[in-house]
Amino acid sequence: MPELPEVETVKRQLTAVLIGQSIKSVKVLRDKSFIGSPQEVIGSELISINRKGKMLVIEVRSKETGVKEEKFILIHLKMTGQLIYQTHNGDSDRIVGGHPNNSWTNQLPDSHTRVIIELSEGTLFFNDQRVFGWVKVVTTKELEVILSKMPPDIIDPEVTTEFLYTLVKRSNRPIKLVIMDSSRLGGVGNIYANDALWDAGIHPYRKANTLTKVETKRLLESMKKVVNLGIELGGATAADRKFVNTQGFGGKYQDFFLTYERRGLACKREDCSGVIEKISIGGRGSYFCPVCQK
DNA sequence: TTAAATGTTTAAAT
DNA sequence: CATTTAAACATTTA
Numbered sequence: 465m466p467e468l469p470e471v472e473t474v475k476r477q478l479t480a481v482l483i484g485q486s487i488k489s490v491k492v493l494r495d496k497s498f499i500g501s502p503q504e505v506i507g508s509e510l511i512s513i514n515r516k517g518k519m520l521v522i523e524v525r526s527k528e529t530g531v532k533e534e535k536f537i538l539i540h541l542k543m544t545g546q547l548i549y550q551t552h553n554g555d556s557d558r559i560v561g562g563h564p565n566n567s568w569t570n571q572l573p574d575s576h577t578r579v580i581i582e583l584s585e586g587t588l589f590f591n592d593q594r595v596f597g598w599v600k601v602v603t604t605k606e607l608e609v610i611l612s613k614m615p616p617d618i619i620d621p622e623v624t625t626e627f628l629y630t631l632v633k634r635s636n637r638p639i640k641l642v643i644m645d646s647s648r649l650g651g652v653g654n655i656y657a658n659d660a661l662w663d664a665g666i667h668p669y670r671k672a673n674t675l676t677k678v679e680t681k682r683l684l685e686s687m688k689k690v691v692n693l694g695i696e697l698g699g700a701t702a703a704d705r706k707f708v709n710t711q712g713f714g715g716k717y718q719d720f721f722l723t724y725e726r727r728g729l730a731c732k733r734e735d736c737s738g739v740i741e742k743i744s745i746g747g748r749g750s751y752f753c754p755v756c757q758k
Numbered sequence: 759t760t761a762a763a764t765g766t767t768t769a770a771a772t
Numbered sequence: 773c774a775t776t777t778a779a780a781c782a783t784t785t786a
Binding site: 466467541542563594596646647654744747749 | 762
């Protein structure tokens with residue numbers, strides 16, 4: 465569930481409280497969830513937090529004299545990852561992010577806790593119900609290699625109409641699969657892909673190479689628009705229908721879904737009488753209006 | 759009991 | 773080689 469806006473929101477919230485703290489200990493409760501050695505970062509100070517695609521990049525620096533090399537803690541939440549921070553003072557000032565479920569409000573660690581990072585002033589819990597996500601320690605060089613293989617994010621300025629048009633022209637797959645292809649374009653997950661296609665009036669199953677340049681431009685603008693709106697609203701809190709958030713945690717984008725999870729509901733476009741349908745494209749739920757998306 | 763949900767990654771096929 | 777498809781990953785819920 466966590467997509468680019470949700471990860472960006474976690475990044476901003478954690479940056480405000482974690483920078484300058486040092487790592488006291490790292491407990492790995494599930495081996496699969498932690499790649500590398502915890503020893504490499506114990507005693508280090510947190511310098512900065514950045515994001516590439518849906519991956520968090522935490523820069524840490526050893527405080528030992530003579531040790532100059534920086535390391536990076538990479539975190540990917542994948543589908544059900546969460547980061548929950550609470551100070552040693554207790555629960556009252558918790559920061560939660562990622563997949564919304566009752567771990568947000570549970571006493572931690574709970575059954576989904578995979579990694580516990582003890583900091584100087586608080587504790588950072590990495591929870592992950594389905595264990596697809598990970599925490600990884602890498603060197604500067606390793607990070608460079610990883611970043612060099614990643615495509616630009618949808619909200620990066622280098623993603624222009626030209627960029628998307630060349631991408632679109634060389635594929636006859638459904639357009640929705642092309643914009644969600646994380647090896648070509650970063651940061652477009654299922655929610656925002658559905659909403660952007662609706663906003664641009666393009667059918668998700670449309671063959672990518674049949675898009676005109678005008679449609680490509682419109683689609684690009686729609687993608688940037690919905691992802692940026694997601695960021696402004698602090699991401700979406702919708703995935704676990706049983707989880708009712710009573711403490712004001714989470715984003716607001718779910719209140720603005722254009723098509724996502726709107727099967728059977730009226731199309732939101734003015735003067736459109738369509739009803740949102742749901743089909744499966746590439747195994748992903750795809751919502752669209754059969755009337756105004758061509 | 760089976761399918762669906764979700765984001766990548768990897769292997770296999772075209 | 774480039775492109776595309778399918779399977780894998782783990783777990784819960786419909």
